[in-house]
Amino acid sequence: MPIRYRNVIAVLKNPFYAGVYVYGKSEKRTSIVDGRARRSYGHGKPVGTWEVFIRDHHEGYISWEEYERNQKQLALNNYGSAGGVKSGRGGRALLSGIMTCRRCGRRLTVTYTGNPQSRPVYRCDKPNLMMGLPRCMTFGGPRVDAAVARELLRAVEPLAIEAAFEAERMHRERQEEQRQILDLELQQARYEAHLAERRYAACDPDNRLIAAQLEKSWETALRRIRDL
Ligand SMILES: [Zn+2]
Numbered sequence: 740m741p742i743r744y745r746n747v748i749a750v751l752k753n754p755f756y757a758g759v760y761v762y763g764k765s766e767k768r769t770s771i772v773d774g775r776a777r778r779s780y781g782h783g784k785p786v787g788t789w790e791v792f793i794r795d796h797h798e799g800y801i802s803w804e805e806y807e808r809n810q811k812q813l814a815l816n817n818y819g820s821a822g823g824v825k826s827g828r829g830g831r832a833l834l835s836g837i838m839t840c841r842r843c844g845r846r847l848t849v850t851y852t853g854n855p856q857s858r859p860v861y862r863c864d865k866p867n868l869m870m871g872l873p874r875c876m877t878f879g880g881p882r883v884d885a886a887v888a889r890e891l892l893r894a895v896e897p898l899a900i901e902a903a904f905e906a907e908r909m910h911r912e913r914q915e916e917q918r919q920i921l922d923l924e925l926q927q928a929r930y931e932a933h934l935a936e937r938r939y940a941a942c943d944p945d946n947r948l949i950a951a952q953l954e955k956s957w958e959t960a961l962r963r964i965r966d967l
Contacts (some may be wrong), residue, residue, distance in 0.1 A: 751813065757806035758799025763790025786810070817893040832859035834883040842875045849880070859884070932960035 754761045766779045838847040840863035847861045859880030866872040935957035
């Protein structure tokens with residue numbers, strides 16, 4: 740008879756094999772569902788909150804320290820699997836952590852093959868690991884990743900084009916605004932040049948100092964018009 744995954748896990752998780760006598764590892768909970776009290780059993784309580792805990796109660800197969808190490812490793816292994824954290828963490832595969840198997844509903848796992856290990860392979864092999872059933876599927880990542888990336892880009896393309904148009908429109912609006920400001924400044928400069936010209940024309944030519952000053956400010960006004 741093949742070893743079942745859950746039998747192995749049950750042994751690994753049972754403190755009995757670490758020489759410990761435990762009582763009250765899990766609790767029953769009562770919740771209200773559709774106005775009725777519903778009891779559910781077997782909710783695991785964290786280590787340290789068990790009702791009875793007697794270390795070195797009998798000779799174990801492994802030490803308590805080893806048991807605790809195993810629990811940590813199991814928790815790490817479970818990270819990212821069904822019911823665990825869903826985010827694709829770190830890996831290079833595009834679809835890591837977001838694909839599920841159509842056949843059994845489990846989350847596909849990603850492994851990296853090749854040398855260096857960089858070629859993602861998606862697979863659903865939990866039924867195989869757990870119950871010795873045939874694997875659901877295994878397939879190479881690169882082509883699927885590329886196809887999904889293509890579709891993704893195609894889906895966002897219209898938005899990207901729209902955003903580009905919008906940016907262009909805003910750019911033109913800003914340009915138009917700046918042109919209007921320059922226009923106003925130009926009008927102002929022309930008016931000032933006109934005043935300077937009239938003052939220069941009206942001044943007493945015998946008063947050379949004043950005449951030279953007025954001529955200078957007229958020239959400055961004309962330069963400002965040219966610059967604008
Ligand atoms: Zn499957």
